[in-house]
Amino acid sequence: MKLLSLLARASAILAGVLLTVITLITCVSLIGRNTIGVTLVGDYELTAVTAGAAVALFLPWCQLKRENIVVDFFTARLSDRTNAQLDRFGSFLLGGAMLLLAWRTAVGGLSAYDSQTTSMMLGFPEWIVYAFMVPPLILTGVIAWTQTIFGNFSEQGE
Amino acid sequence: MSSLSLAGMIFATMLGLMAIRVPIAIAMFFAGCFGYIFQVGWPPFFNNLNGAAFARFASYDLSVIPLFILMGNFATQGGISKALFQFASVVTSRFKGGLAMAAVLASAGFGAICGSSVATAATITSVALPEMKRHGYSGRLATGTLAAGGTLGILIPPSVPLVIYAILTEQNIAKLFAAAMVPGVIAMLGYMIAIAVYVRLVPGHAPEHEDQAQLTMEAFLGVAPIAIVFLIVFGGIYGGLFTPTEGAGVGAAATFVAALLKRELTLAKIRQCFYSTAAASAMIFLIFIGADMMNTSLALTQVPAQLAELVQGLDVSPVMVVAGIMLFYVVLGAVMDELSMILLTIPIFFPVVMGLDFGMPAESVAIWFGIMVLMTVGFGLLAPPVGLNVYVVNGLAKDVPIGESYKGVMPFLVSDVFRTVLLLSFPGISLWLVQFVG
Numbered sequence A: 001m002k003l004l005s006l007l008a009r010a011s012a013i014l015a016g017v018l019l020t021v022i023t024l025i026t027c028v029s030l031i032g033r034n035t036i037g038v039t040l041v042g043d044y045e046l047t048a049v050t051a052g053a054a055v056a057l058f059l060p061w062c063q064l065k066r067e068n069i070v071v072d073f074f075t076a077r078l079s080d081r082t083n084a085q086l087d088r089f090g091s092f093l094l095g096g097a098m099l100l101l102a103w104r105t106a107v108g109g110l111s112a113y114d115s116q117t118t119s120m121m122l123g124f125p126e127w128i129v130y131a132f133m134v135p136p137l138i139l140t141g142v143i144a145w146t147q148t149i150f151g152n153f154s155e156q157g158e
Numbered sequence B: 001m002s003s004l005s006l007a008g009m010i011f012a013t014m015l016g017l018m019a020i021r022v023p024i025a026i027a028m029f030f031a032g033c034f035g036y037i038f039q040v041g042w043p044p045f046f047n048n049l050n051g052a053a054f055a056r057f058a059s060y061d062l063s064v065i066p067l068f069i070l071m072g073n074f075a076t077q078g079g080i081s082k083a084l085f086q087f088a089s090v091v092t093s094r095f096k097g098g099l100a101m102a103a104v105l106a107s108a109g110f111g112a113i114c115g116s117s118v119a120t121a122a123t124i125t126s127v128a129l130p131e132m133k134r135h136g137y138s139g140r141l142a143t144g145t146l147a148a149g150g151t152l153g154i155l156i157p158p159s160v161p162l163v164i165y166a167i168l169t170e171q172n173i174a175k176l177f178a179a180a181m182v183p184g185v186i187a188m189l190g191y192m193i194a195i196a197v198y199v200r201l202v203p204g205h206a207p208e209h210e211d212q213a214q215l216t217m218e219a220f221l222g223v224a225p226i227a228i229v230f231l232i233v234f235g236g237i238y239g240g241l242f243t244p245t246e247g248a249g250v251g252a253a254a255t256f257v258a259a260l261l262k263r264e265l266t267l268a269k270i271r272q273c274f275y276s277t278a279a280a281s282a283m284i285f286l287i288f289i290g291a292d293m294m295n296t297s298l299a300l301t302q303v304p305a306q307l308a309e310l311v312q313g314l315d316v317s318p319v320m321v322v323a324g325i326m327l328f329y330v331v332l333g334a335v336m337d338e339l340s341m342i343l344l345t346i347p348i349f350f351p352v353v354m355g356l357d358f359g360m361p362a363e364s365v366a367i368w369f370g371i372m373v374l375m376t377v378g379f380g381l382l383a384p385p386v387g388l389n390v391y392v393v394n395g396l397a398k399d400v401p402i403g404e405s406y407k408g409v410m411p412f413l414v415s416d417v418f419r420t421v422l423l424l425s426f427p428g429i430s431l432w433l434v435q436f437v438g
Helices: A002-036 A043-064 A080-114 A126-150 B003-019 B024-040 B042-050 B052-057 B064-077 B080-092 B098-111 B117-134 B139-155 B160-169 B173-201 B217-238 B244-261 B267-300 B303-313 B318-333 B338-354 B362-380 B388-397 B402-425 B427-431
Strands: none
Touching: A002 A043, A002 A126, A002 B064, A002 B244, A002 B267, A043 A080, A043 A126, A043 B052, A043 B064, A043 B244, A043 B267, A080 A126, A080 B024, A080 B042, A080 B052, A126 B052, B003 B024, B003 B267, B003 B303, B024 B042, B024 B267, B024 B338, B042 B052, B052 B267, B064 B080, B064 B117, B064 B160, B064 B244, B064 B267, B080 B098, B080 B117, B080 B217, B080 B244, B098 B117, B098 B139, B098 B173, B098 B217, B117 B139, B117 B388, B139 B160, B139 B173, B139 B362, B139 B388, B139 B402, B160 B173, B160 B338, B160 B362, B173 B217, B173 B244, B173 B362, B173 B402, B173 B427, B217 B244, B267 B303, B267 B338, B303 B338, B318 B338, B318 B362, B318 B402, B338 B362, B362 B402, B362 B427, B388 B402, B402 B427
8 A cells, every 4th residue: 555655646746747847838838929929839739738647647646535526415424434335335436437447548549559640730649648647547446446445545634 | 218217317326326425426427337338338338438538638628727726726835825814904904803804805815816615715714713713703703704705716716617617618718707707806795794794793703893903014015926926817818818728827837936935835835735736636537527428428318408498498587597507506516516516517507598598699698607607606615514615614623513614604605695696687797897808
């Protein structure tokens, strides 16, 4: 579990750095466009694909902290033990969904690779973005199933 | 099986999973999968999933969401809120209940650079609650005020729920933000009036006299960064210099620099910014994935289209239909998270509303309806039994019973109802500023 939380932390921070880089690219591109009239080619695409990778990299930490919203209205009167068991079941389903998505995203990435699909302005190969999304999706699935088997991570209440 | 009973079963599956604490996004996802596979089979289902994550995560329009969240977190960790509250308390110190009004004012100011209500509530609470307690405010009034003030985080642009509405309905984000400005200010004033009335009607919750504070240079300089960031972001968007996504990027960078200049941002705090951004963004995008699957599956049953036709055939006034939808939101919002609710229902309700004749251009209707939806989201964040903001503030206060906090938000809920009726009756209030956006 230590390793998993280390990986989740690392990907959240990597994603944060990626987002910060986007803000810098945006500033550079804007200053260029509005002062010397030079546009950074494909800055929108760069933002989209970088943010896309960042969002996927955010997923493991979100699940590790159990930040995915649940409705607790109907189970509020049940014991903590029962609620914890229900949470394990919820994590099991979430893990399944993530691994399903990881598998299909990998398939989608492979077909993007075969057809050499690229972004319009930059000619940036789309499969690279797919490839960035698969590992964090798998990691999220593994974290969720670990929660199903062993319960909460120690970072939970931080 | 008839399409109606199939749609009913998909909905029942979703609600059933939600009721047993399955994360909302996943409940929608699996209910949607079930409906999709049942209607078109496995191969199209698999094909649909291939690009699902890519399409939603790597979308330029949606990039605005993590960027605005990052901006809000830089502001939260950057120590900007303290100066803001000091400044606000100088402004309101002459009024009875002035410190509570200051909390509202500070929340509004913070809301001008933060798009999340929970982040606004938590940030302002951390600086305002100790002060309010020290000056003899009751836990009820203090927590109620801060929970209500937090909703200004989304009522005043930038606003994450409004961005989501704009993306779902393919409306212009800049115009929706412009439409939210006047209602946001009305909300702020309405909350201050609610405080003024409450402290007079129900004695014992606020001190008789406020400390008169002097405006210091320090307090004045403290709010300058917020004003500058707000002017850069919105000046740029409305001046046609950049898109909302670029505005969010520039705003995040500017807030980052402002926080660095205040020497508040340590490496540990930057890490904390990234963790909070991770949790908030991932949660929203996962809901997108789930709601997409659910909506595709429901659209296949044709029931949403039939619903739109049915409502158009009804002999009721269009405004009553909107009022009905809002009432439905208030009821559903009692048990469900508001963002999930928007993502799930806007694809169904939006065509219904757009099919009605309000005597306004289609774009105006779309923008005005967005503001009305935003009002119900704000209401849902405060209303029992599950008002997310009330929980957040109450959790930070530690020694106030949750029942007291809910009593504390009542005056603000009354104010919410007045404002909502006003905006529902006079669409011009929301649409007035929009005409100046090119």
